[in-house]
Amino acid sequence: METLSNLESFVRSAESASFSAAARRLALTPAAVSRNVAQLERNLGVRLFQRSTRGLTLTEAGERFLQAVSGGLDSIQGAIAEVTAKAGQPAGVLKLNAAHRFGTDFLLPMMPAFVQRYPAVVPDWHFDNRQVDLIRDGFDAAVGGGFDLPPGVVARELSRLHIVAVATPQFMRGRTAPARPADLIEHEGVVMRSVFSGRVVRRMFRNDAGETQAGEQRAVMTVNDPDALVRGVLMHMGIGLMAMPHVMHHLETGELVRVLPGWHEEAGAISLYFTSQKLMPAKTRAFVDFVTEQFRLQNLAQRFLAS
Missing domain, CATH: 3.40.190.290 (D-Maltodextrin-Binding Protein; domain 2)
Incomplete structure (x- = not known):
């Protein structure tokens, strides 16, 4: 079973085509996001991104996987955000x-x-x-x-x-x-x-x-x-x-x-x-x-x- 952090790192990196941009959204370091994505690729046995100096590009397998998981991830995160937002104040x-x-x-x-x-x-x-x-x-x-x-x-x-x-x-x-x-x-x-x-x-x-x-x-x-x-x-x-x-x-x-x-x-x-x-x-x-x-x-x- 994949961890939520691995899936979240993958989806946010795919949306922004950048580990650094994903890291800013997730309050992680770029290295941590990269490690999460690499672990996900190892567990799945497929390469999800082509990496270059210009950024990230989804592979064909990565595009299929993004379509399959992004909606479910948003639902899970939305439920978490709704619960935590009610407990906290804007800060x-x-x-x-x-x-x-x-x-x-x-x-x-x-x-x-x-x-x-x-x-x-x-x-x-x-x-x-x-x-x-x-x-x-x-x-x-x-x-x-x-x-x-x-x-x-x-x-x-x-x-x-x-x-x-x-x-x-x-x-x-x-x-x-x-x-x-x-x-x-x-x-x-x-x-x-x-x-x-x-x-x-x-x-x-x-x-x-x-x-x-x-x-x-x-x-x-x-x-x-x-x-x-x-x-x-x-x-x-x-x-x-x-x-x-x-x-x-x-x-x-x-x-x-x-x-x-x-x-x-x-x-x-x-x-x-x-x-x-x-x-x-x-x-x-x-x-x-x-x-x-x-x-x-x-x-x-x-x-x-x-x-």
């Missing part, structure tokens, strides 16, 4: 990730109430505009958009993400406001360059009637950071196309105004990302439930919409 370091501006504007202000409610939990925030790998990098949760969902990672949608055209009242003074996205080319624009592809980001707008139209800009300046984009627009340099969370406060204060108020781009969702709900530690469950509650209480999902 420990909680490693979290979010984009810089979104995190500092909306998530950090939630933290005083969170740590007051859960004093034994220590949030460890990492702000990065690039997407992270939750399992490989050892994060408990992340908030953002467009994350990949490898095995073992789930997403809970918090709100939709809309891109809108904005400018300062001073910039628009004396200018004829564009009537349609195609008219943006007639105005100076502060333009976003993707940090992933290095290319200028192309936006496709739609209106309430369901019409779609590309929003091409005439760049007076190009940046690869959303905070710099906001700053350039606030300096009256041109029209910017930005996500509502980045400009919501400036719109509410009147520093910025909507250009093309009837048009926006649908850019997916802002979600909470975390590992398997069946095995979620109490500290992660507390954070997920708390942020979800705060989005509801602050009506953020509605405030982030272009409407």
